[in-house]
Amino acid sequence: MHIEQNIxxxxxxxxxxxxDRETREKIEDMMTSNPKELEESFYKNLEFGTGGMRGVMGVGTNRINRxxxxxxxxxxxxxxxxxxPDKEIKVAIAYDCRHNSNTLAKVVADVFSANGIHVYLFSDLRPTPELSFALKYLHCQCGIVLTASHNPPEYNGYKVYWEDGGQLVPPQDKEIVDVIESLTYDKIKFKPNEKLxxxxxxxxxxxxxxxxxxxASFDTPQSAKDGLSIVYTSLHGTSIKAIPAVLEKAGYKNLHIVPEQATPxxxxxxxxxxxxxxxxxxxxAVSLANKLGADIVIGTDPDADRLGIAVRDNADKxxxxxxxxxxxxxxxxxxEQWRKKGRLNGKQFIGSTIVSTPMMMELASAYAVECKVGLTGFKWIAKFIKDFPNLEFIGGGEExxxxxVGDKVRDKDAVGATLLICEVAAQAKAKGSSVYKELQQMYVDYGFYKxxxxxLTKKGIEGAHEIKQMMIDQRVNPIxxxxxxxxxxxxxxxxxVAKNLLTGEEDPLTVPKSDVLIYYTEDGAKIAARPSGTEPKIKFYVSVNAAIDSLDDIPAAEKQLDEKIQNIIRDLKIS
Incomplete structure (x- = not known):
């Protein structure tokens, strides 16, 4: 096959x-046995995306390696x-359960130390949110996590955090990338200073x-904690290092860990x-919960920044x-907890993202707080905390x-969120309600949002081109x-630019530039198109809503909203 000269x-x-010799031998082998893989490995340099840099492990500029x-x-x-220039520079490094994470973390530590930088390196795998916390706790200027979050096993990655505990944001991210791109590989200092x-x-x-x-604790009575049965799985990841200890210290004793998935x-x-x-x-986890009659199921991804939750509905399913x-x-x-304690005075905010549910805006309005909305990625919520020191951050999320929860960790945090959802569930059950019933009542109070x-996964060079072309087509021929x-x-x-298609008026968008398109229809539907910043995917986010007057209206409204979502998917041909 023909390979471009730049590759x-x-x-x-x-x-x-x-x-090293091993690297050179692998490349020579690919040149004869697998030129397609050679092209994929070298056709570009790995780039920083929404959640740092992620890629397949292997040799080449488009791979994760030493x-x-x-x-x-x-x-x-x-x-x-x-x-x-005038400080002793300190860096904290953590890593997850992925193959080579520990050895790659040591490579990173070696290079920092070779450059006269003091390194705090975790002795074993740890959750990503703990790195964000540790960076601030140890007064570091920077932090690194070796992780590819929930990507497949062949991936690894490199997340960079700054002294506020949040991930890199503009203009620093571009400035650092420019410095990296200006370097040649012979400038890398690999020989460590172990004393650092x-x-x-x-x-x-x-x-x-x-x-x-x-x-993440909010005055939940011990009797309520004792009454909540929890099934938890770390999905072979790092949260096993923190979540059981957090729940135990918080007083949640009725915890059942999925044994087959507890080992990293x-x-x-x-x-x-x-x-x-x-x-x-x-x-x-759901199977174990059904066997035990547990109230809630919680599962976290490998680096413990995301959590999935299952709860019992009105039919106990x-x-x-x-x-x-x-x-x-x-x-x-x-x-509600802040309101009860008299802590809301108009100087607080919650955070969300442009592709998440508009229901967050309704909550902010109801409680007279701000809802700051940024691009996808918690680095933008962390940036809000840094940019608005006069405002208190309550909490926030993304779809x-x-x-x-709060600002002690400046990234998405499945450890704190696990304790928080247990507080929600325990207090709801203690008053004869449930998480599911609380959500249903919110639909009545704030609007039923679904x-x-x-x-859509599009792998490799062709996939990247296809995703790019899909976004170009939508801009050339707007829907x-x-x-x-x-x-x-x-x-x-x-x-x-936000353009009103009925009046032709255009208004500037104040968030940083990103390859995202969002459509709003006359009946309140919202559809966003966005290439993923960490995976070979293009994502379409559909949000619809309806006003309801009572809990009795939910079944009919849900059926109507489900049909509307399916009509949108069919019409856009994105199924």
């Missing part, structure tokens, strides 16, 4: 003595020295657990995907909640099963009608 130039660079991560870390070291590497574990663990319990394992052998967004991932539902449930609970996600309803407003986050 061959990258290949030839990796065949020089700056790269050289691509070494180059990132060298560039980051140079940037840190420039940013903090300090191992951390139990002391930070204890502080993290204590902080989480203080941050980068192969994730009992699931097709370690993603709590996927119903199949929680099937073993376990049903899975989606990320929008868990987000509004937990946000409503927090708002992709992430939530953040969301659906369609995610004017969806399922028989006129589109009234189109928001194009790439051009930062």
């Amino acid at each position: 061959l130039d990258r290949v030839n660079e990796w065949l020089t003595p700056d790269f 050289y691509t991560l070494g180059k990132n870390t060298q560039g980051l070291s140079d940037y840190l020295h420039k940013s903090f 590497i300090t191992m951390i574990d139990k002391d930070v663990d204890a502080a993290f657990v204590k902080s989480t319990v203080e941050n 394992d980068g192969d994730f052998p009992t699931v097709k995907s370690p993603n709590p967004e996927e119903p199949e991932a929680l099937s073993m 376990l049903v899975l909640l989606n990320g929008n539902q868990t987000m509004v449930l937990m946000t409503h609970f927090l708002l 992709s099963f992430g939530f953040m 969301e659906h996600l369609v995610s 004017k009608e969806i399922a028989g309803e006129r589109v009234v407003v189109v928001e194009d986050y790439q051009s930062s």
